[in-house]
Amino acid sequence: MRIDDFDKLANIATEEVQHPVRQYVGHAEDILDISWSAGSFLLSASLDKNVRLWHLSQPGCLRVFWHTDFVTSVQFHPLDAQRFVSGSIDGKIRVWSIAEQQQGGVLATAQLHQDMVTAVGFSLSGGRVLAGTMRGRVRFYELAERKLEYVAQVDVRNQRGQHASGKKVTGIHSVPGQPGQFLITTNDSRLRLLDGYGILLKLKGHRNNSTQIRAGLSLDGSQVVCGSDDGWVYVWQLGPKQMAAAGSSRLAVAAQDLQGLAGKNSVYQAFQAHDAGVPVTAVAFAPPGVCDGRPSVLLSHAAGGAAAAAAAADGEGVAVRPGFAGRTVQSLLVSGGFSGAIKAITSKTFLVSLMVEFIGTMMFTFLGSTVTDKVFGPWVNGLALAVWVYSAANISGGHLNPAVTFSTLICGFYPVLHSVLYVILQFCGAIMGALLVAGLVPGVSVGMGDGAPGCFDSTIIGKGLSHSQLFGWEVGMTFTLLSVVYACGVAKPGHGSFTPLAVGLSLVACAGTGGQWTGAALNPARVVGPLAVFKCGTDVAYIYILAHILAAVLACSIFAFVSGWGPLSPFQSMKQLCIPWHQAVVMWMTGSPPSCLTHADGEQTINDVLANKPGGKCAADAPSDIAARDQA
Numbered sequence: 001m002r003i004d005d006f007d008k009l010a011n012i013a014t015e016e017v018q019h020p021v022r023q024y025v026g027h028a029e030d031i032l033d034i035s036w037s038a039g040s041f042l043l044s045a046s047l048d049k050n051v052r053l054w055h056l057s058q059p060g061c062l063r064v065f066w067h068t069d070f071v072t073s074v075q076f077h078p079l080d081a082q083r084f085v086s087g088s089i090d091g092k093i094r095v096w097s098i099a100e101q102q103q104g105g106v107l108a109t110a111q112l113h114q115d116m117v118t119a120v121g122f123s124l125s126g127g128r129v130l131a132g133t134m135r136g137r138v139r140f141y142e143l144a145e146r147k148l149e150y151v152a153q154v155d156v157r158n159q160r161g162q163h164a165s166g167k168k169v170t171g172i173h174s175v176p177g178q179p180g181q182f183l184i185t186t187n188d189s190r191l192r193l194l195d196g197y198g199i200l201l202k203l204k205g206h207r208n209n210s211t212q213i214r215a216g217l218s219l220d221g222s223q224v225v226c227g228s229d230d231g232w233v234y235v236w237q238l239g240p241k242q243m244a245a246a247g248s249s250r251l252a253v254a255a256q257d258l259q260g261l262a263g264k265n266s267v268y269q270a271f272q273a274h275d276a277g278v279p280v281t282a283v284a285f286a287p288p289g290v291c292d293g294r295p296s297v298l299l300s301h302a303a304g305g306a307a308a309a310a311a312a313a314d315g316e317g318v319a320v321r322p323g324f325a326g327r328t329v330q331s332l333l334v335s336g337g338f339s340g341a342i343k344a345i346t347s348k349t350f351l352v353s354l355m356v357e358f359i360g361t362m363m364f365t366f367l368g369s370t371v372t373d374k375v376f377g378p379w380v381n382g383l384a385l386a387v388w389v390y391s392a393a394n395i396s397g398g399h400l401n402p403a404v405t406f407s408t409l410i411c412g413f414y415p416v417l418h419s420v421l422y423v424i425l426q427f428c429g430a431i432m433g434a435l436l437v438a439g440l441v442p443g444v445s446v447g448m449g450d451g452a453p454g455c456f457d458s459t460i461i462g463k464g465l466s467h468s469q470l471f472g473w474e475v476g477m478t479f480t481l482l483s484v485v486y487a488c489g490v491a492k493p494g495h496g497s498f499t500p501l502a503v504g505l506s507l508v509a510c511a512g513t514g515g516q517w518t519g520a521a522l523n524p525a526r527v528v529g530p531l532a533v534f535k536c537g538t539d540v541a542y543i544y545i546l547a548h549i550l551a552a553v554l555a556c557s558i559f560a561f562v563s564g565w566g567p568l569s570p571f572q573s574m575k576q577l578c579i580p581w582h583q584a585v586v587m588w589m590t591g592s593p594p595s596c597l598t599h600a601d602g603e604q605t606i607n608d609v610l611a612n613k614p615g616g617k618c619a620a621d622a623p624s625d626i627a628a629r630d631q632a
Helices: 250-259 305-313 350-370 377-392 402-411 416-440 467-491 493-518 524-534 541-563 570-577 581-590 603-609 623-631
Strands: 002-004 014-016 020-023 031-036 041-046 050-055 063-066 071-076 083-088 092-097 106-111 117-122 128-133 137-144 147-155 169-174 181-186 190-195 198-203 223-226 232-237 269-272 280-285 333-337 342-345
Touching: 041 071, 050 071, 083 117, 083 128, 092 117, 092 128, 106 147, 128 169, 128 181, 137 169, 223 280, 232 280, 350 377, 350 416, 350 524, 377 493, 402 416, 402 467, 402 524, 402 541, 416 524, 416 581, 467 493, 467 541, 524 541, 570 581
Parallel strands: 031 071, 071 117, 117 169
Antiparallel strands: 002 020, 014 342, 031 041, 041 050, 050 063, 071 083, 083 092, 092 106, 117 128, 128 137, 137 147, 169 181, 181 190, 190 198, 223 232, 232 269, 280 333, 333 342
């Protein structure tokens, strides 16, 4: 078992990890599961019938926890890192205390009859223990003092078909920020999102027939990642309806099911991470900051197989399965499989995203500025926006609008430094687009003043429209556009490929109504580009830009109120990562979190307890004493 160094993995497509920080030796058989605590403690479960405790600062194991049979799963308590739960082939669920010595550290046990424990997990509060079984069941237990009290059982299986009898549960994860929701991985090629004791959503697309594959969640719970028997990695996006709080009404769940294809989400993003046919058994989102501080984008390539592998080797991105709903992946992905290789996957360099924003804004400005028909003008602008958002979405996110970038910045979806570069390239793209208009449209020249194509000046502002009315129209229309971006592109990614069309249609609607009064700019770059080239609209440009800024703030505020802040927002990172305000602000500015991201609760206590344990010597119970201890 080894711990790898990710510091050198920024700005690459696919790279095999070659630089272990530390390598641990101690288990005599294969390791089946590992679990990290916030304070860099590590638990490993193995076929050699024990769980071992390690720490990143120590060269050897700190303690051994013996079982009577293979240990299939282990997980730290989410709030008290002095405790953990383990599951074993012997059908027992054990909750352990690292600090306590009596009874070998076992606090509570529960026995499954005629079944095997294949996965274990805690609820977010740590008050409940979940156990997955070989027969496709998830059992809920209440952890009260030194007892595990049975609460309920959920059969995670299909109602008909070859898997109706139930398949092995291979993973249990609590959904961050959603108490009562759990992501369950099973050997029937399905992931299931449990809400309480009901199945809220099924995710499918990958292949998992018999391998010990576990799905993972991003830090904010918005994305699900899972390996597959076919050597590909699959990513799903969870929207607010799919992550509805526990206790939703049956009517609300039924409505979501109808919208989500009867509760199934087969819209995924997939890419080949390892050799074809080599199962990918483990995939995880790397902690924020080990990449380059921005959401990574997995690029689409038409070719697969050897061509895709060559593209990845050249840093051109990784192959993406056709027909997926294009989404950005919020972090570096780390994967491992039967090949024995650990690989890190991220996107092309950030320079490519900047160039795409430049080109997209340039062409949108050029196409939107040259149309003269007032009837078809809104449609031309809307379709031009949809086309270029669709083209840029999988690479840069398809902003093409400083108002979109600014709004997602203050909402915490993009870091400040990268957003500033986006805005600069968008303005430069708009200026280049206006230069194209000056060079390709007869009778148009640089510096011609008001009335030039694409200008937002007195010649297109409705007669009698005051500056305050102009401001109000632009605020309302820009807010509409940004609300569609948030609703379709951020909050509900299940719309997939329809998001660019929805954004384009929102521009058509706004331009068709308010365009007669203001020209419907809705984009600061569309104002600044012609202004810089033709010297037009100098008396009203500031009104447009201020309106767009206010609309960006309003759209972000409402989205944050309804769906929460983005992962880089200081409000979110302080809560999720337990870091002080100034460090959260630095993370929002740069996209890179502080080097030390540790929870204060419980970690120092473990260090104190184990302070007298020299590295490399493990305190172990004798295997012969296990049966007597379990009986007690």
